[in-house]
Amino acid sequence: MERVDAVIIGAGVVGLAVASVIARRDREIYVLEKETRYGQGTSSRNSExxxxxxxxxxxxxxxxxxxxxxxxxxxxxxxxxxxxxxxxxxxxxxxxxxxxxxxxxxxxxxxxxxxxxxxxxxxxxxxxxxxxxxxxxxxxxxxxxxDAHGLMDHFYRVARRNSGGDPLVLDTEVTGLHPKGDGYVVETVSGGEPFSIEARVVVNAAGLYADRVAEMAGIDIDEAGYRVxxxxxxxxxxxxxxxxxxxxxxxxxxxxxxxxxxxxxxxxxxxxxxxxxxxxxxxxxxxxxxxxxxxxxxxxxxxxxxxxxxxxxxxxxxxxLQGPGDPFRDFVIRHEEDRGLPGLINLIGIESPGLTSAPAIAEMVGEMVDEIL
Missing domain, CATH: 3.30.9.10 (D-Amino Acid Oxidase, subunit A, domain 2)
Structure with a gap:
C-alpha cells in the first residue's frame, strides 16, 4: 500500500487552498475529490x-x-x-x-x-x-x-508548482478512514475501483460530507457537535x-x-x-x-x-453546524489529537464566510501540518 505524507479530502476552495500551502517537493500529498472536476459543490454555488x-x-x-x-x-x-x-x-x-x-x-x-x-x-x-x-x-x-473558479485555479496551480507534480486525484470517493500506526488508512473508490492509501496526516475538507468523514474516523459526531x-x-x-x-x-x-x-x-x-x-x-x-x-x-x-x-x-x-433554531456556530478547525486521533485535522461547518476565509484557513491548517510532520 502506498504511503504519503498527507491526504486532503475534498477539492473545493478550502481543500485546494490547504494543498497550496502544505505542498512541498519533499512532501508527498494527495487531494482526493469524488467529482470529476474540482470545486463542484458549495465552492461553485455561492454569491462569490x-x-x-x-x-x-x-x-x-x-x-x-x-x-x-x-x-x-x-x-x-x-x-x-x-x-x-x-x-x-x-x-x-x-x-x-x-x-x-x-x-x-x-x-x-x-x-x-x-x-x-x-x-x-x-x-x-x-x-x-x-x-x-x-x-x-x-x-x-x-x-x-x-471569480471563485479563478481563485481555485490559482490554488491548484500553486499546489502543483510547490509539489513538483499533480496532487489532485479526481473521481475518487472516500469510503473509509481508519487509524493505523502513526497515520491512517484512507479507503476509496477511484474510477469505480477500490483503492487504499496510507497517510501520516489527513485533512478533512469534505464540505457537505465532512461530518461523515469524521464519523469514519470513529468520532461520535453528535457528541462532538459535528453533525452538518x-x-x-x-x-x-x-x-x-x-x-x-x-x-x-x-x-x-x-x-x-x-x-x-x-x-x-x-x-x-x-x-x-x-x-x-x-x-x-x-x-x-x-x-x-x-x-x-x-x-x-x-x-x-x-x-x-x-x-x-x-x-x-x-x-x-x-x-x-447550526441546525434549525440553534444559536450561532463557529467553524470547526481542529487537530483531533486529544481524541486519540493524532494527524487528523477536521474542517467542519465551513460555510459563509468560507470563500473569503479560505487562504487564512489554509494558513492555519498549514501551521498544524508543519507541527505534525
Missing part, C-alpha cells in the same frame, strides 16, 4: 462575495479568519490577475429597530477589524445607489466579489438593466441562518438576487422557492424591481 467580517462574534474563527482572508484574497487577486471587484456594500435599514441592529453590527465589525465601516444616512444611500430605499445603511468599502445540516439557498436572476451596482443587503434576519436576500452582481455586470435559506434532507440544485416570496423581500429595499423580471437561476447548499 469577499466579506469584510461584520456579522460574526469577535471571539470567533469566522471573524478572525474572514478579516484576515479579506486582505489575503485581494492581495492574491492583484498579484495573480484573478478577476475581482471591490464594489463596496451597503446593509440597508428600513426603520429605527433595524438602525439599532446596524449600529450593533458596526461596533462588532470594528471590533473584528473590518476596515472602513461607517453608518450613512438616506442622502448618502441615494448617492451610492439612487434606486435603493432605506432610512440608513451600514457601508462596508472592503466588501467585493471574486444542509441548508439550501436559491437565486433568481434579473433581466433588464441592473438597478444597483453595489452589493445591497437588508438588515440580517434575526434567526441568524442567513444574511437575507441581497443583490448578487457578477463580474460580467449581470445581477442575481439571493440566497434565501431553508434546511433540506437531500442534495439537489433545483430552484424550489416561489418567485413572489423573493420579490417581496427585494422590493423592501429596491422597489423598482418587477416580479416578471425575476427568473430561477441556481441554488447552493451550505454545510451548517
Amino acid at each position: 462575495v469577499v466579506h469584510a467580517g461584520i456579522y460574526y462574534p469577535p471571539w470567533s474563527l469566522k471573524a478572525r479568519l474572514c478579516v484576515r482572508g479579506n486582505a489575503m484574497i485581494y492581495r492574491i487577486c492583484r498579484e495573480n490577475n484573478i478577476a475581482h471587484k471591490r464594489l463596496g456594500k451597503i446593509i440597508v435599514a428600513e426603520n429605527e429597530a433595524e438602525i439599532e441592529q446596524l449600529e450593533t453590527l458596526l461596533k462588532q465589525g470594528r471590533d473584528n477589524g473590518a476596515r472602513g465601516l461607517e453608518m450613512i444616512d438616506e442622502d448618502r444611500i441615494r448617492e451610492f445607489e439612487p434606486l435603493v430605499r432605506g432610512e440608513a445603511a451600514l457601508y462596508s468599502p472592503s466588501t467585493g466579489i471574486v 445540516h444542509w441548508c439550501k439557498g436559491d437565486y433568481f436572476s434579473l433581466t433588464g438593466r441592473p438597478p444597483a451596482r453595489m452589493l445591497v443587503y437588508p438588515a440580517p434576519p434575526t434567526d441568524g441562518v442567513s444574511l437575507g436576500i441581497h443583490t448578487v452582481p457578477d463580474l460580467t455586470g449581470r445581477l442575481k438576487f439571493g440566497p434565501n435559506a431553508y434546511y433540506v434532507d437531500e442534495i439537489n440544485y433545483k430552484v424550489e422557492s416561489r418567485v413572489e416570496d423573493f420579490w417581496r423581500d427585494i422590493v423592501s429595499y429596491l422597489p423598482s424591481v418587477r416580479v416578471e423580471d425575476l427568473h430561477p437561476d441556481m441554488s447552493g447548499i451550505r454545510a451548517k
Whole structure:
C-alpha cells in the first residue's frame, strides 16, 4: 500500500487552498475529490462575495479568519490577475429597530477589524445607489466579489508548482478512514475501483460530507457537535438593466441562518438576487422557492424591481453546524489529537464566510501540518 505524507479530502476552495500551502517537493500529498472536476459543490454555488467580517462574534474563527482572508484574497487577486471587484456594500435599514441592529453590527465589525465601516444616512444611500430605499445603511468599502473558479485555479496551480507534480486525484470517493500506526488508512473508490492509501496526516475538507468523514474516523459526531445540516439557498436572476451596482443587503434576519436576500452582481455586470435559506434532507440544485416570496423581500429595499423580471437561476447548499433554531456556530478547525486521533485535522461547518476565509484557513491548517510532520 502506498504511503504519503498527507491526504486532503475534498477539492473545493478550502481543500485546494490547504494543498497550496502544505505542498512541498519533499512532501508527498494527495487531494482526493469524488467529482470529476474540482470545486463542484458549495465552492461553485455561492454569491462569490469577499466579506469584510461584520456579522460574526469577535471571539470567533469566522471573524478572525474572514478579516484576515479579506486582505489575503485581494492581495492574491492583484498579484495573480484573478478577476475581482471591490464594489463596496451597503446593509440597508428600513426603520429605527433595524438602525439599532446596524449600529450593533458596526461596533462588532470594528471590533473584528473590518476596515472602513461607517453608518450613512438616506442622502448618502441615494448617492451610492439612487434606486435603493432605506432610512440608513451600514457601508462596508472592503466588501467585493471574486471569480471563485479563478481563485481555485490559482490554488491548484500553486499546489502543483510547490509539489513538483499533480496532487489532485479526481473521481475518487472516500469510503473509509481508519487509524493505523502513526497515520491512517484512507479507503476509496477511484474510477469505480477500490483503492487504499496510507497517510501520516489527513485533512478533512469534505464540505457537505465532512461530518461523515469524521464519523469514519470513529468520532461520535453528535457528541462532538459535528453533525452538518444542509441548508439550501436559491437565486433568481434579473433581466433588464441592473438597478444597483453595489452589493445591497437588508438588515440580517434575526434567526441568524442567513444574511437575507441581497443583490448578487457578477463580474460580467449581470445581477442575481439571493440566497434565501431553508434546511433540506437531500442534495439537489433545483430552484424550489416561489418567485413572489423573493420579490417581496427585494422590493423592501429596491422597489423598482418587477416580479416578471425575476427568473430561477441556481441554488447552493451550505454545510451548517447550526441546525434549525440553534444559536450561532463557529467553524470547526481542529487537530483531533486529544481524541486519540493524532494527524487528523477536521474542517467542519465551513460555510459563509468560507470563500473569503479560505487562504487564512489554509494558513492555519498549514501551521498544524508543519507541527505534525
